[in-house]
Amino acid sequence: MPIRYLIKQLLLPPGILLLLLLLAWWFRRSRPRLAGVCFAVGFGGLWIMSLPIAVEWGARAIETEPLLPQSQWTTLAQRADAIVVLGSGREREDPTWGMDIPTGVALERMRFAARLSKDSGLPILTSGGLHYGQPPSEAAIMADSLQSDFGATVRWKEEASRTTWENATMTAALLQPTGIKRVVLVTQAWHMPRARWSFEKAGFTVIPAPVGFLGVDNARPFKGWLPESKAVWQSGQLLNEAAGLLAYPLFYRSL
Known part of the structure; x- marks a missing residue:
């Protein structure tokens, strides 16, 4: 590594x-x-x-996947069986919290996943292994934060993946034996094309739920x-x- x-x-x-x-x-x-x-x-x-x-x-x-309209949030359970939120690293031993916490990027994904779960009733899976080989896993850190910060319960944790491809294949190993093959996938808009490709290759039907779009007006002086x-x-x-x-x-x- x-x-x-x-x-x-x-x-x-x-x-x-x-x-x-x-x-x-x-x-x-x-x-x-x-x-x-x-x-x-x-x-x-x-x-x-x-x-x-x-x-x-x-x-x-790069951000070729469109946003998921709010009008569809409450009806997602008709088209999917679970919400999968991908990890994005962690902040080691954050002094404010006295423990490892999700990154800001991960929090953005988790907030959206919690909201989608609340509106649709779909269960959540967090995906992410050990960051540079050190426990706890990204999936476990996100699951704890989703519960304590957003009031969302995580049903499954995929705690071994190190890459986007492994996110997909190891999530498939957890969910597909239970009959779950339709997922709402939550990750950054710039990461979604590769993530969707990986999950579809792993056998899932994917509803993209991208967050954090960068291809919008940068709103900076002198136009950026x-x-x-x-x-x-x-x-x-x-x-x-x-x-x-x-x-x-x-x-x-x-x-």
């Missing part, structure tokens, strides 16, 4: 862009033209990643053309999804 994490962080932006800047400095005397190219790509890439307008445009290309630190993180998420959308059909096409 540490080696895979290291490789991923170095090959995807902003890691690869920082490496290019390092190469630009390294070759500044011996190969100045190569250094110039490395600097231009590295600096330019980081600049683009920092622009809210770039996040907005990139998200519009000034750099912003938050945009770097958001751009990184979108680039990771773009890589995943390309890689998953190659890695899992025969499954």
Whole structure:
């Protein structure tokens, strides 16, 4: 896991862009033209990643699943048997709560899942394994928070998955033997295309319930053309999804 994490962080932006800047400095005397190219790509890439307008445009290309209309929330039980909410990491030993808690992204998903469960009466499954091998699982952390913070009871916890593909296949191992093959899937809008593909490959009929759309008006001064630190993180998420959308059909096409 540490080696895979290291490789991923170095090959995807902003890691690869920082490496290019390092190469630009390294070759500044011996190969100045190569250094110039490395600097231009590295600096330019980081600049683009920092622009809210770039996040907005990139998200519009990735967020292809539409929102779930409120008019359908109360009737979901006619089309699905369970709500599946995917984990998104955790905050380790948060000093306010004195324990591990869900990330802000996970809380956004959990809030929506709790509301859908309340309106539809559908049971909830949380999915997410050990974060870097350390207990408790993401699924358990989310289940506790859903109960204590949102008053929603979780019926199932899938606590072993480490990837979106494993979210799907391990959830299938839990639910499909009980006859559940229709699920409402809750995750970020930018993550939904890959998540839906994985769950459909695992044998589910999926009703997408995306949250956290980034492909909307960024509402920033100067229309988002000034750099912003938050945009770097958001751009990184979108680039990771773009890589995943390309890689998953190659890695899992025969499954």
